Amino acid sequence: MADTDRQYDIVVWGATGVAGRLVAEYLTEQYDPSAVTLAIGGRNETRLKALAADLAEGTEWTDVPIILGDATDPASLRELAASTAVVCTTVGPYTTYGTLLVEACIGAGTDYCDLTGEVNWIRETVDQFHDAAVEAETWIVHSCGFDSVPADIGTALVQSFARETFGVPCDTVRIYVEDGSEGVSGGTLASFGELFETAAEDPVARETLANPYSLAPPGERDGVDPGQQRWPKQDPLRDEWTAPSPMAPVNERIVRRSNALLGYPWGREFRCSEVVPTGRGLRGAATAGAVAGGLGLFSAAMSVGPLRSGIRTYVFPDPGEGPTSEETDQGYFTIRVLGRGTADGNRFTVEAEFGADWGPGYGATARMLGEAGMCLYEDDTDSPLSGGVLTPAAAIGTPLADRLRAVGFTATVSEATGPGV
Ligand SMILES: NC(=O)c1ccc[n+]([C@@H]2O[C@H](COP(=O)([O-])OP(=O)(O)OC[C@H]3O[C@@H](n4cnc5c(N)ncnc54)[C@H](OP(=O)(O)O)[C@@H]3O)[C@@H](O)[C@H]2O)c1
Incomplete structure (x- = not known):
């Protein structure tokens, strides 16, 4: 279950990229600040500030906080993970940029969802982190976009x-x-x-x-x-x-x-x-x-x-x-x-x-990842499990279909x- 005492409920990590921007846009259009506390994260402050300004236009999100870090810097990822209940990450290739974040999330007990379709990397995280994620009762949920x-x-x-x-x-x-x-x-x-x-x-x-x-x-x-x-x-x-x-x-x-x-x-x-x-x-x-x-x-x-x-x-x-x-x-x-x-x-x-x-790969994927993050944050799942390196069906199950149906799928x-x- 997500730790709801954190500074943020959900951080969109990689928000300056093509998919990340769409996830941030979706969440700020769909939910207002009273429903969820959001932040956007990445490595480029100028681009993140510009995105925060864009997100404020026409929404109630006058001030979306920014988290700076680097996918290759473990200390910045530990800080990111400790600040939030859930991370939705679009920083890829995950084979190159994903492993340290998974490790940081398990260390901080922070739930995590991503868009990876890189089977070789999923296998790596299964072998390296599944037992630790079960032990920490932390949800690491791969492939929350059109894949899969x-x-x-x-x-x-x-x-x-x-x-x-x-x-x-x-x-x-x-x-x-x-x-x-x-x-x-x-x-x-x-x-x-x-x-x-x-x-x-x-x-x-x-x-x-x-x-x-x-x-x-x-x-x-x-x-x-x-x-x-x-x-x-x-x-x-x-x-x-x-x-x-x-x-x-x-x-x-x-x-x-x-x-x-x-x-x-x-x-x-x-x-x-x-x-x-x-x-x-x-x-x-x-x-x-x-x-x-x-x-x-x-x-x-x-x-x-x-x-x-x-x-x-x-x-x-x-x-x-x-x-x-x-x-x-x-x-x-x-x-x-x-x-x-x-x-x-x-x-x-x-x-x-x-x-x-x-x-499928961007407009719908942004909504799928955003709603997967909301399911983790609100504990909206029918899963009998309590943590691990998981799939959408094993971690969330049919409540994700209900939420997606409600927003137009x-x-x-x-x-x-x-x-x-
Ligand atoms: N499952 C699916 O259906 C699906 C659909 C779409 C995308 N994806 C996957 O999602 C991932 C992202 O795709 P995309 O098209 O959005 O890619 P993209 O536009 O290249 O975005 C990548 C993001 O990662 C950030 N980044 C790169 N290196 C970083 C580092 N060292 N530290 C911190 N941030 C870093 C980039 O920051 P900068 O802006 O500063 O460069 C950018 O925000 C890919 O792996 C893709 O395969 C999957």
Whole structure:
């Protein structure tokens, strides 16, 4: 439970970046100073002051305090962690800038949530800090943005519905990335590049990317699930073709970690996969082939040192560049989660839809991280756990869907019937 006697309730750390600014804007627009005490943090005082002035315009936030520090300076991070109940951090790549903050938060008993999709780094924090975070009863919650809230909370919605309605969980969950539009930031691509860089150098990172259960607790890192789809495939639950999803490596592992952390309520045989649906017939097969081929070529290029550094230098935008608030306001996304189970010998299908009329990676992500921070601060969770290095579903669960629905997201769940399911 968050320590509510701190100077601040929530600090947005990395507020001068593309995602951090949107999180700060969201929280100051959505909540007034009587609901939550906010501060913004980063390393550049001039930019933070300019942001504080912008946040004051048209809101009741006349004076947003600033916290200065550096992600590479442990003393400044300890001070930051001691000043607040919750840190929402967007300082990435997390592989480079995240570890010292996690350590400082556990040391101060400060709850923490982030936007990382860097599986290698999540594995590092699981191995290094999970036991200490449990001991300190501190919540370290990874992947509270588009990676991996829709997949993880969508699966939690499906499984709660299945257990309440049919008395058993679904044994198979498929996550379909159906629709979406928005740009991408330099910060996200820098983190993506860092993932390939680490995989090239570190055998543990390579094992993490190869093993579908690599984010499970030590000793539980195997199971029946073969892991991510790599080729075009006729879908087993819907009458159409599917291609691999670029987010599957993180989202699937986060969902499996949720199941493990919660004590396997979805079963030891539970399987989950995330794909991009591409339609029926020849056209669907050709599109799936093109998506799989493009993704394969890009991954192959990023795996070769000189090509990787060329792409990072000349193709990716610089950190700090990315879609504007206006652009993310025009974006949208839809993720559908289908679960299949068997009750009394009869197959059933449950369907959740998770979506929003904001771009997935920034407009919607800022709201997801902001609301995850509010859940930690207000202790708004259905989790049986009391701390650890956690996932959104294991730490917060369906209350996060309720909060997101209340601020304009779609988060529905029902039994799926009719042709094709
Ligand atoms: N899960 C998702 O769906 C999702 C979506 C969006 C982003 N992300 C992730 O979120 C992270 C941020 O993305 P972004 O596009 O916002 O990146 P960005 O624009 O580059 O912002 C990075 C922030 O980190 C700060 N920073 C960098 N080095 C620092 C240091 N040594 N000490 C203190 N602060 C430091 C920057 O400060 P300055 O302004 O002073 O440079 C900036 O505020 C990335 O890892 C990205 O992959 C994830």
